[in-house]
Amino acid sequence: QVQLQESGPGLVKPSETLSLTCTVSGDSISSYYWSWIRQPAGKGLEWIGRLYTSGSTNYNPSLKSRVTMSVDTSKNQFSLKLSSVTAADTAVYYCARQPGSFDYWGQGTLVTVSS
Amino acid sequence: DIQMTQSPSSLSASVGDRVTITCRASQSISSYLHWYQQKPGKAPKLLIYAASSLQSGVPSRFSGSGSGTDFTLTISSLQPEDFATYYCQQSYSTPLTFGPGTKVDIK
Numbered sequence: 001q002v003q004l005q006e007s008g009p010g011l012v013k014p015s016e017t018l019s020l021t022c023t024v025s026g027d028s029i030s031s032y033y034w035s036w037i038r039q040p041a042g043k044g045l046e047w048i049g050r051l052y053t054s055g056s057t058n059y060n061p062s063l064k065s066r067v068t069m070s071v072d073t074s075k076n077q078f079s080l081k082l083s084s085v086t087a088a089d090t091a092v093y094y095c096a097r098q099p100g101s102f103d104y105w106g107q108g109t110l111v112t113v114s115s
Numbered sequence: 116d117i118q119m120t121q122s123p124s125s126l127s128a129s130v131g132d133r134v135t136i137t138c139r140a141s142q143s144i145s146s147y148l149h150w151y152q153q154k155p156g157k158a159p160k161l162l163i164y165a166a167s168s169l170q171s172g173v174p175s176r177f178s179g180s181g182s183g184t185d186f187t188l189t190i191s192s193l194q195p196e197d198f199a200t201y202y203c204q205q206s207y208s209t210p211l212t213f214g215p216g217t218k219v220d221i222k
Contacts, residue, residue: 035211045159045202047211060210061116094158100165100206101149105158 002026004095004106012089012113018082022095022106029053029076033098036069036080038091039108046091050098051078085113117141117205121214127222134190136217138203143183147207150179150188153216154199162201163188193219 008020022034035050049059051069059067068081082089090113096102118141128134138148146166151159161170163179166186176191190197198221203214 044215045204045213047213050209050211058209062210098206100147101161101170101204102151102159103161103164103170105160108158 002097002104004097004104006093006095006106006109008109008111010110010112012085012111013115014086014113015084018080018085018089018093018111018113020080020093020095020109020111021077022079024076024078024097027097027104029071029073029078034071034078035096035098035102037094037096037102038089039094040088040091048080048082048093087113089113116210117144117208117212119203119205119212119214121201121203121217123217124215125218125220127220128193129222130193130195132193132222134193134197134219136188136201136219138181138186138188138214140184140186140205140207144205144207146182147205148179148181148186149204149206150177151202151204152197152199153202159202190219 003025005023012018030053033050036048051057066083071078092108094108095106097104120139122137148166150163153159162177167179178189180187200216200218202216
């Protein structure tokens with residue numbers, strides 16, 4: 001049973017960096033793409049970016065200048081950093097496995113940007 | 116970027132109804148189209164991948180069709196647990212994009 005679990009601060013101050021980690025169990029992170037997706041309250045889904053354990057990454061151009069993703073294969077984890085956050089970055093953040101579609105998702109974690 | 120649109124944006128239906136949701140891509144995406152169901156406070160759940168393949172464990176009343184730019188999700192007989200929001204998503208090219216969603220509620 002593949003499971004993903006997001007973790008990180010639920011509150012981030014404006015202009016600071018949002019940092020989240022996704023821990024994967026039941027599967028090796030050394031396969032597939034692994035993505036971050038977010039959803040502001042009451043709105044739709046926005047793909048942030050993905051990484052492969054080779055180090056290859058693809059980021060959404062709308063966020064590319066602020067996003068960094070990395071992987072720690074020893075811990076079976078991957079991470080998201082989003083810099084210079086504003087209130088517009090307040091959302092539920094999901095991590096997901098992507099063999100093609102997003103077949104396994106974390107439960108999501110709410111990140112609020114506020115002073 | 117490939118833009119995804121869905122219609123309708125919302126619909127009201129009764130248990131037992133046949134429901135059809137349409138998704139259109141701004142350019143051809145072959146069969147790189149997937150459907151998700153999302154209930155309030157929950158992560159999206161994969162229903163259909165590659166336009167017409169039923170994800171393991173998903174009831175057979177869900178089906179998908181289409182290729183190129185036009186796709187359809189059909190629920191053959193709506194059940195109480197199917198009231199939710201449905202999203203399509205393309206994986207043909209990055210940035211990966213989702214449709215705006217179709218909310219299915221109770222008539």
